[in-house]
Amino acid sequence: MSEVVKTSAPVSEGAHIAHPHEQAHEHHHETFVSKYIFSMDHKTIGKQFLITGIVWAIIGGLFSVLFRLQLGYPEESFPILETFFGEWAKGGQIQPEFYYGLVTIHGTVLVFFVLTAGLSGTFANLLIPLQVGARDMASPFLNMLSYWFFFLAGVVMLSSIFVHTGPASGGWTMYPPLSALRQAGDGQKLGADLWLISMSLFIISSLLGGLNYIATILNMRTKGMSMTRLPLPIWAMFFTAVLGVLSFPVLLSGAILLLCDRNLGTSFYLSDIVVNGEILPNEGGSAILYQHLFWFLGHPEVYIILLPAMGMVSEILSVNSRKPIFGYMAMLGSLFAICILAFLVWAHHMFVTGLNPFLGSVFVLLTLLIAVPSAIKVFNWITTIWRGNIRFTPATLFAIGFVSLFISGGLTGIFLGNSTIDIHLHDTMFVVAHFHIVMGVASFFGMFAGVYHWFPKMFGRYLNNTMAYMHFWVTMIGSYLIFWPMHYQGLAGVPRRYLDKRGWVSFNDFADLDKMITVVSIVVFAAQLLFVFNFFYSIFKGRKVRTANPWGANTLEWTTPIRPGHGNWEGDIPEVHRWPYDYGKDGREFIPQTEPVSAQETKSH
């Protein structure tokens, strides 16, 4: 386990950056544009992903506040909405087509732009070279392109909000035939085309990034950094990239076929359609085909979002418990198992589409199988903090919050993965509560943990602690208040995406709950704005970092200067002699990876 892998060493020793020593110094003709805009420095690109992600998170979060207003107060009118949205909120009430537009953009933006690009884009870029000991990514240029394709995707998506017929409104899954037929609604007109184009650009961005992450992790580790000495965030990013590279192309094909159906008169997804009194000529297509293509990405996507958060949480819990991560190899194994199983469970989103029941039962088995590696991870995290000496930095709190949410949301997954129960709960608020807790909020917690933990490395300053703690507690309490009772709505069978339930006998029982959720979600949104403020304020005015290794951590990023230049290390890249989790060993608080193993040391790992 601890033998040195020699093959990787020569590659990383400045092979692709010709003059590492020169590079490391601040002044080599860098202009403002090359340093901050079209930068090829992985750290800057990481920050670009993060800041763009924050902007999108504000937009996506704001949209959720808007449609929560409708859900909580369907009878009220809010004149201010008409001021901003005109005919979309006629009389101060959100119109149905606009409501569905908001829901669609909220989902798309948060899943793809924030929790995929903003999360793994940020931390894969920032951490991979710093933690494996490389001066930059395998291809800094492709890396830069990856950001700019993401930026372009964002521009197209943003523009769709401003077209006359409104943004795409077919739900974030964009199932055809709804999303394929212009006649089916205003949001299915130009908005849907722009959505598909934006997603295609986004997929290109993801692929460029992912290939780069894989190449860097495999080829550019520093001397002594064998695969089993990699910090867990790197392993998580590695599996994330593999998932993305193998599954995103499938979504791309799905999107292209949909574009063809919309614009070229093909019938991939269309058959037997009479829409709005018009009989369409298409025959022989299958609407379900799209769902297979979508969920073949869509389910791995859940893990693309979750794995980086899991990796960072493992690291942060270990560092701040001053204890090694428990069961490093089991953590690795479970990541691997999740990565494989992620490809084999997609049809559990489709139990009630008329799927062959036998096929359904196979997917039940595989889906519940994925709970086993998830359980292993949870128990290992809990054992990691057991008998530790825990420092509750804001990052630690968010990491603990992540574990709590992952447990809560993971357990409700056992309901939905069981096709018998899914018949009742499918497409109800139970699903909304489940995936918001386990994928949405939990991953956000992982992301916040990462930001609080590595902010000193990114900007050479700390975030303000008081605001950080307030941010944590409001978000933690608020998330449970919003999503825990929502399960009851789902158990009562209240369907998703119902903007007004007053016309129903069966679903009209939760007006008080809907109001409470709306109020809490506004408070939680305000707390996120507090974080955003803290973030930008602290970049310029935060308390300065004065020691190179403020958390007393073992990994390589803390061996760089406080504000590393392009190239990361001023001298040679350090050599690695041990795994990254020697905390509390032999009476020493921590032993950095760069320290050779001494003869007296206890043998373990």
Added chain:
Amino acid sequence: MQALLILAILVLAFVIIFQISKASEYVAVLRGWERTRKQTNRINAFMLLAFLVLGLIGVYLCNEKFKGRILGEPASDHGVLVDQMLYVTIAVTFVVFLITQIALFWFSYKYQESDTRKAYYYPHNNTLELIWTVIPAIALTVLVGFGIVYWFRITGEAPKEAMQVEVVGKQFGWEFRYPGADGILGKKYFKNVDPVNGNPAGQIWEDSTNKDDIFVEQEMHLVVGKPVKLVIGAKDVIHDVGLVHFRMKMDAVPGTPTTMWFTPKYTTKEMKEKTGNPDFVYELSCDQMCGRGHWSMRGVVVVETQEEFDAWLASKKPQYLVANPDKDPATPKEIPAAPVNAVAKN
């Protein structure tokens, strides 16, 4: 005005929080960073414990408040299976929930930083790993086992005596077709759809089994205690037949017919008594996002006795006669069965 006021209050709160945060950082530096850090550490450890205790109380109160509003008695025999599975799963997962959450927050509190403790170097233990691989695996196998048995019972072939009803979703409403006396739903083809001329379902009139088919909208009638097989389709986009009281759900996909079957256990009248709600009706909801009217795509299901059902059906005129009033009804002329269109679809 109100909005402005709320905005002003929010901004004010922000400014205050920001000032407090800035001041507390200065104070921390003045008092000694390490001392403040340790104090904050103790506060947050305590808060985590408080969160656990209050959270569990909240879980209990939430359940007390809402348990009366969920589920209710399932109104079909399949629903009984679904509910059984659901309650078993709730029990199993709740135990795991309690154990893991209590461990997580209790350890966080108990092992908060202290000058007197050294962290315990404990990198791995294969026995432990084995235990928490095997136990969840066994628990899940049991759940999967029950789940799959129930699943096959629910999705299996409908009994032979089951009545058939065709359910078709469209933006934004429901259409139903009953097979009539022959018990066979006639063939249809989407290009025949012509609501103006009395053929909203696109029936092929040349198919003689179509002649007694009865077409209704928005309201479906079923017989209590009699299995029913729904043949489900959609005209424009994907919809979903959601029958919350029967615990049944199936997508309605244009071009790909789907089916489901169940046996209603109680008439609408009986449910009114059971729920104590005189306004009770079985509702049919669209559960798959289908456009701007999705949230209001409501149908009503009336479950009644066989006699009531027969009387209701007898009051309806077959759609063939609605579309061809000249054939109605005194002079029923025999039309030779024309060859059925080869591309006809059911």
